[in-house]
Ligand SMILES: Cc1cc2nc3c(=O)[nH]c(=O)nc-3n(C[C@H](O)[C@H](O)[C@H](O)COP(=O)(O)OP(=O)(O)OC[C@H]3O[C@@H](n4cnc5c(N)ncnc54)[C@H](O)[C@@H]3O)c2cc1C
C-alpha cells in the first residue's frame with residue numbers, strides 16, 4: 126500500500142497527489158511514468174511522474190478526472206492509501222545536448238511536460254513553453270511554468286485567459302520569425318500533437334511527441350499499447366510502454382493512434398457512469 | 410495468475426501455493442520491476458547474496474501483416490490478461506474487453522486453445538482457430554484440442570492470414586465504427602518438404618485467398634523474451650532467441666545470478682519452470698553454505 130501524503134486540487138478536474146514510494150522516487154527521470162491501481166479490483170492506469178522528492182521518498186502525480194479510475198482516485202484524501210504503485214516505467218526523455226527547446230503542452234499534457242521543462246531549465250537550456258487549455262477554468266501550472274521558462278505563452282481556445290487561439294499559432298509565429306529550436310517537445314491530445322508536427326515540418330525542426338496510448342501492463346507483455354511508426358518508408362510496430370512514451374513526431378502514425386484511442390469509448394462511458402452512481406449512493 | 414485462464418488453473422490454487430511460500434518465510438515484494446525500479450546489481454548492493462531470475466516468456470509476437478493495429482486485434486497476452494488479471498469473467502470488470510461476435514485465434518499452441526476457449530466463455534458466438542499447418546503438427550496438447558473441439562471451436566487448418574480488414578466509411582471519417590475489425594483474409598496452405606526439424610513446411614496454394622467474417626482477431630504466435638533485465642544487467646549472456654544462458658545448476662554467466670523457467674527456455678510449462686526453480690534453489694543453497 127502506498128500512502129498519499131499531500132493532495133491539491135489544481136482545477137475542478139485536475140488533481141495533484143504526492144505519494145510515498147521511495148524506490149520510484151529514487152529512480153524516476155523526466156518522461157517516465159508509473160502504473161497504479163486504486164484498490165484491489167481496480168483498473169491499472171498509467172500516469173506520468175510529475176516530480177519527485179528524493180529526501181522524502183515521494184512522487185508527484187497530476188491527473189485529470191476523465192473516467193472511472195481517475196474519478197475513484199480523486200476521492201482519495203491525504204492520509205489514505207492506494208493499492209499499487211509501480212515504476213518508473215518507460216524510457217526517460219532524451220535531453221542531453223539540448224540548448225534551446227520549445228515545449229508545447231495541451232491540457233493535462235502540461236502536467237506531463239512540466240518535469241521536462243524543469244529539467245531543461247536546471248540544465249541551463251533556453252526553454253520556451255507554449256501551454257494551451259480549452260478555457261480559463263482548465264488552466265493548470267501557470268506559475269510552475271513561469272518559474273522554469275524563458276518565454277511563456279499561455280493560450281486558451283476561447284480566449285477566456287492568456288491569448289486566444291491554439292498552441293500552433295504562437296509556434297508558427299516563432300518559427301516564421303526565424304527562431305531555431307534544437308527540439309520541440311510536445312505532449313497533449315493526439316490531434317494537437319499531429320498539428321504541432323505539421324507546423325514544424327516546413328522548418329525542419331525536430332519534434333519529440335509523448336504518446337499516451339491505452340496501456341495494460343506497461344512492461345511490454347501485452348502489446349496493447351502498440352503504435353505504428355513510418356521509418357524510412359517502412360511501417361514499424363513499437364510498444365509505447367517500453368520503447369516510449371517518446372517518439373519522433375515525424376514518424377508517428379497519428380491517425381491510427383487516434384483510432385485506437387477510441388477503442389473502448391462506449392465501455393468507458395459506462396464505467397464512468399457506474400462510478401458516479403456509486404458515488405451518489407455513498408453520498409446519500 | 411494472469412496468463413493461464415481460471416478454468417484451467419484456478420486462482421485459488423495459485424493463491425494457496427503463494428501462501429505456503431509466505432508461511433515458509435518467503436517475503437514477496439510486489440510492484441518492483443527489475444531493470445526499472447531496481448537492478449540486479451542493486452539487489453546485491455542491498456545485501457542479497459544470490460539472485461534467481463524467473464521473469465517468464467516476455468513480449469508477444471505479431472505477424473507483421475496489414476491491419477494488425479485495427480481495433481479488435483489483440484495479442485493472446487493482452488486478451489488473456491484483460492480477461493484474467495482484470496477479472497472480466499466476473500460481473501464488475503473495470504478494464505474493458507470485447508465480448509460477443511466472431512473471433513479468430515491465430516496460432517496452434519496451448520495458449521491459442523486457452524484464448525479460444527476464453528473467448529467462448531466471454532460470450533463469443535463463433536470462435537475459429539486459424540493454423541497454417543495441419544492437425545498433426547498442431548503443437549497444443551491433444552487433450553486441449555479435444556476440449557476445444559467439444560466446446561464447438563472451429564479449426565481452420567492449413568490457413569494463413571495475410572491481412573486483417575477494417576471498417577472504413579468513406580463518407581464519414583468520424584463514423585465510430587471506423588477502424589474496427591470486420592474480417593480477415595487468409596490463404597490456403599499445403600504441406601511441402603520437411604524443414605531442418607523434420608516438420609513439413611507449409612506452402613501457399615496460389616490464388617486460394619478467402620475472407621472470414623470476424624470482429625476480433627487474437628494473435629497467438631509466440632513470444633520473444635523481454636529484454637529489460639538483460640539490457641540492465643551487465644555480463645548476463647543470452648542466446649540468439651534472447652533466452653538467458655544457464656548451466657545445469659541454473660547459474661547464468663554472472664556470478665551468483667541464477668535463472669530458470671520461460672526466461673531461459675522460451676515459452677514452456679509450469680512443471681518445467683518449477684523444476685528449474687528447485688534445481689537452482691538447491692544450487693544456491695549449496696553455494697551459500699560453503
Ligand atoms: C504513459 C502515459 C502517461 C500518462 N500520464 C498521465 C498524466 O500524467 N496525467 C493524466 O491525467 N493522464 C495521464 N495519462 C492518461 C491516463 O492514463 C488516463 O487518463 C487514465 O488511464 C484514464 O482512466 P479512467 O479509468 O479514469 O478513464 P477511462 O474511462 O478508462 O478513459 C477515459 C479516457 O482515457 C483513455 N484511457 C483509458 N485507459 C487508458 C490507459 N490505460 N492508458 C492510457 N489512456 C487510457 C481513454 O482512451 C479515454 O479517452 C497517461 C497515459 C499514459 C499511457
Ligand SMILES: Cc1cc2nc3c(=O)[nH]c(=O)nc-3n(C[C@H](O)[C@H](O)[C@H](O)COP(=O)(O)OP(=O)(O)OC[C@H]3O[C@@H](n4cnc5c(N)ncnc54)[C@H](O)[C@@H]3O)c2cc1C
Nearest residue numbers: 412413442443463464465520523670671677678679680682
Ligand atoms: C495462456 C497460457 C496458458 C498456459 N497453459 C499452460 C498449461 O496448461 N500448462 C503448463 O504447464 N503451462 C502452461 N502455460 C505456460 C506456463 O504459464 C509457463 O511456462 C510458466 O508460467 C513459466 O513460469 P515462469 O516462472 O518461467 O514465468 P511466469 O510464470 O511467466 O512468471 C514470470 C513473472 O516474472 C514477472 N516479471 C517479468 N519481468 C520482470 C521484471 N523485470 N521484474 C520483476 N518481475 C518481472 C512477471 O510479472 C511474472 O509474474 C501457459 C501459458 C500461457 C500464457
Ligand code: FES
Nearest residue numbers: 341343345348366
Ligand atoms: S502496455 Fe502492455 S505492452 Fe505496453
